[in-house]
Amino acid sequence: MVVSIPEGGPGTGKYVVAEAMCPYRLVLEHVTSRWGVLVLIELLDRPYRFSELRRAIGRVSEKMLTQTLQTLERDGLVHRDAKPVIPPRVDYSLTDLGREAAQQVRDLALWTERRMADVERAREAYDEAKKA
Amino acid sequence: MVVSIPEGGPGTGKYVVAEAMCPYRLVLEHVTSRWGVLVLIELLDRPYRFSELRRAIGRVSEKMLTQTLQTLERDGLVHRDAKPVIPPRVDYSLTDLGREAAQQVRDLALWTERRMADVERAREAYDEAKKA
DNA sequence: CAGCATCCCCGCAGATACTG
DNA sequence: CAGTATCTGCGGGGATGCTG
Numbered sequence: 001m002v003v004s005i006p007e008g009g010p011g012t013g014k015y016v017v018a019e020a021m022c023p024y025r026l027v028l029e030h031v032t033s034r035w036g037v038l039v040l041i042e043l044l045d046r047p048y049r050f051s052e053l054r055r056a057i058g059r060v061s062e063k064m065l066t067q068t069l070q071t072l073e074r075d076g077l078v079h080r081d082a083k084p085v086i087p088p089r090v091d092y093s094l095t096d097l098g099r100e101a102a103q104q105v106r107d108l109a110l111w112t113e114r115r116m117a118d119v120e121r122a123r124e125a126y127d128e129a130k131k132a
Numbered sequence: 133m134v135v136s137i138p139e140g141g142p143g144t145g146k147y148v149v150a151e152a153m154c155p156y157r158l159v160l161e162h163v164t165s166r167w168g169v170l171v172l173i174e175l176l177d178r179p180y181r182f183s184e185l186r187r188a189i190g191r192v193s194e195k196m197l198t199q200t201l202q203t204l205e206r207d208g209l210v211h212r213d214a215k216p217v218i219p220p221r222v223d224y225s226l227t228d229l230g231r232e233a234a235q236q237v238r239d240l241a242l243w244t245e246r247r248m249a250d251v252e253r254a255r256e257a258y259d260e261a262k263k264a
Numbered sequence: 265c266a267g268c269a270t271c272c273c274c275g276c277a278g279a280t281a282c283t284g
Numbered sequence: 285c286a287g288t289a290t291c292t293g294c295g296g297g298g299a300t301g302c303t304g
Contacts, residue, residue, distance in 0.1 A: 001173065001238065001241065001242060001245070003169075003170050003173050003174065003189070003241065022245075023248060023252075024241070024244040024245045024248045024251075025169075025241075025244075027244045027247075027248065027251050028169065028240065028241055028244045029166065031240070031244070032164035032169070032240075034161065037135075037157075037160065037164070038135050041133065041135050042135065049285085049286090050285075050286055050287080051285070051286075057135070061277070061278055061279080062286085062287075063277075063278075063279090063287095063288090064276090064277065064278080066286085066287065066288085067277095073258065074254070074255055074258045074259075075251050075254060075255065076250060076251055076253070076254020076255070076257075076258075077251075077254075082286090086284090086285090087285045087286080088284080088285050088286050088287080089285075089286085090285085090286060090287085097247060097250055097251070097254070100243065100247070101240075101243070101244075101247075104236070104239065104240045104243060105240070106133065107236065108160065108163070108164075108233075108236045108237070108240065109133065109135065109156070109157075109160055110133060111232065111233070111236060112156040112157075112159045112160045112163070112233075113133070113156045115159075115229060115232070115233075116155060116156045116159065118208060118229055119156075119159050119207050119208055119209075119229070120155075121208070122206070122207060122208020122209075122229070123206055123207065123208070125208075126205065126206045126208075127206075181265085181266090182265075182266055182267080183265070183266075193297070193298050193299080194266085194267075195267095195268090195297070195298075195299090196296090196297065196298080198266085198267065198268085199297090214266090218265090218304085219265045219266080220265050220266050220267080220304080221265075221266085222265085222266060222267090
């Protein structure tokens, strides 16, 4: 598959690279972003309200959570349901598309969890070899 | 599954959060990192030499490629084979562990590619709704 | 060729204050 | 409660130069 970044003039700005890359890689980055991963996995269980999600994840600044949710909503992965009540109540859930993504992300997360012991052994071996 | 970030004192440093989170999330970030994804997918095809890999990916600074490869090697996902010749020749390939990870990453990438049209439709709808 | 060392910039993310 | 707006810092990452 094509993953390489298309040629072009030398990037002047920093993240020109991110814009210049194949468009689907941008979605991939949204999905695999630090908070994107956590949001998707949590929402796989059930819908969440904003602050509820914030608490569930543990340490996300409100700003980053908002930003992550907006990005995922724009990409059509998350559905935002704002009830017109006071005080405001907004529920977030996965779309069908989002569910597909979330499942794969969770599978990858589960894999890393399962293989953690192997990774740690590899690290010890690596560090040991370096020390010598 | 547990993805939340454990409580603790307020993070003083910026990425304390990354260290404080469940250890497997660190590995997940390595494999889903901007360059990690590309490296893993490329290596799924065949082994690559350093500069060959650099060219294949297109735009990676040498520094980031080095750093990415070292991280993946330390995690036991990539095998580094440095031949003692002049000029130096170093081949990189996937370990069995790395191949498992790479396959899942590639699947996710392929999914994003397949669903790109849906994502773009969602974006147009989102932007249209915002404009109003 | 395959890196390591150094410098430096600017964008991400956290903190804080305010609003509907 | 669920956000927006604004400020600031610090560290990721590119550029350059050097080495085995």
